[in-house]
Amino acid sequence: MAEALTPEAFRLAIGQFPTGVTVVTTRSDAEDFGTTVSAICPVCADPPMILACLNRFSTTGAAIERSGGFAVNVLSQGQLDLAERFALPGSDFTDVATEPGRHGEPLLTGASARLECRTTELTAHGTHKVFIAAVHRVERRGDDMPLAHFRGRFGCIAPTVDR
Numbered sequence: 029m030a031e032a033l034t035p036e037a038f039r040l041a042i043g044q045f046p047t048g049v050t051v052v053t054t055r056s057d058a059e060d061f062g063t064t065v066s067a068i069c070p071v072c073a074d075p076p077m078i079l080a081c082l083n084r085f086s087t088t089g090a091a092i093e094r095s096g097g098f099a100v101n102v103l104s105q106g107q108l109d110l111a112e113r114f115a116l117p118g119s120d121f122t123d124v125a126t127e128p129g130r131h132g133e134p135l136l137t138g139a140s141a142r143l144e145c146r147t148t149e150l151t152a153h154g155t156h157k158v159f160i161a162a163v164h165r166v167e168r169r170g171d172d173m174p175l176a177h178f179r180g181r182f183g184c185i186a187p188t189v190d191r
Contacts, residue, residue, distance in 0.1 A: 039180075043178065043179045043180055044179070046176050046177065046178040046183075046185065047066040047067070047068075047176065047177050047178075048066065048068065048102060048103075048174050048175070048176060048177075049064065049065075049066055049102075049103045049111050049174070049175040049176060049177050049182065050064070050065050050066070050068050050100050050101055050102050050103060051063065051064055051065070051101045051103065051110055051111070051114045051136060051139075052065045052068075052080055052082065052088060052092075052098050052099070052100055052101070053088070053098060053099045053101060053126075053133050053134045053135070053136070054088060054091045054092045054095045054097065054098040054099070054133045055091075055095060055128075055131070055132040055133050055134065056091035056092075056094040056095040057091075057094065059091070060120075060121045060126070060133075060134045061087060061088040061091040061092075062088060062114045062119065062121065062134065063082065063086055063087075063088040063089075063114050063115070063119075064110075064111050064112075064114040064115040065080055065081070065082060065100075066177040067080065067081035067082075067156075068080050068081075068100055071160060075162060076162065076163035076166075077148070077160060077161065077162055077163065078100065078143060078145060078160075078161055078163055079158055079159065079160045079161070080098065080100065080158075080159045080161070081156045081157070081158050081159075082156060082157055082159065083155060083156055083157075084152060084155055084156055084157050086157075087117075087118075089157050089159075092147065092159060093147075093150065095131070095132075095133070096131075096146060096147055097131050097133065097144070097145055097146040097147055097161065098133060098145055098147070098159070098161065099129050099133040099134070099135055099142055099143065099144050099145065100141075100142070100143040100145065101135065101136040101139040101141075101142050102139055102140045102141040102142070102143075102174065103136075103139060103140065103174070103175040104138070104139070104140040104172035104173060104174060104175060105172070105173045105174070105175050105184050106138075106172070107136075107138065107139070107175060108175060108182055110124070110136065111175055111182055112182070121134060124136065125137035125138070129142075129144045129165070130144055130164070130165060131144065131146070135167075138169070139169065140168070140169055140170075140172040140174060141166065141167065141168045141169065142166070142167045143163050143165070143166050144163070144164050144165040144166075145161035145162065145163050145164065146161055146162050146164060147159050147160070147161045148160055148161055148162050173185070173186070173187075
């Protein structure tokens with residue numbers, strides 16, 4: 029049964045789609061910025077490109093505009109604390125283990141994967157800005173199980189049984 033298309037109905041419908049959880053980070057004006065983002069999508073593999081959607085009022089988004097790049101830190105199941113921390117406005121990196129990326133963006137220690145990106149295009153739609161970026165460096169760590177976001181909550185994705 030179709031329902032009236034409202035922002036709430038849209039959020040509930042799109043919440044049926046499970047996504048991975050990342051923390052997008054950047055460094056601008058000698059300060060580190062980060063925010064939890066589930067709206068990450070590969071654009072293409074050759075050349076490697078990715079897009080990230082951040083709220084237009086995000087301080088991290090504004091810092092990405094100034095710095096020209098960002099890192100995508102893909103979180104594992106054991107990093108729920110980081111997902112919750114960086115989902116809050118004004119969160120900082122106090123007591124968070126990081127190392128600098130090639131352009132200074134903080135890379136989260138222990139992330140399942142880390143992608144270092146440079147913005148190639150920026151557009152705004154509704155409440156969000158869409159950053160399209162070239163991926164310049166990737167790291168992958170083991171076979172950690174990913175942290176997921178589904179129906180407005182964090183959770184886990186279990187692999188299917190091999191056939």
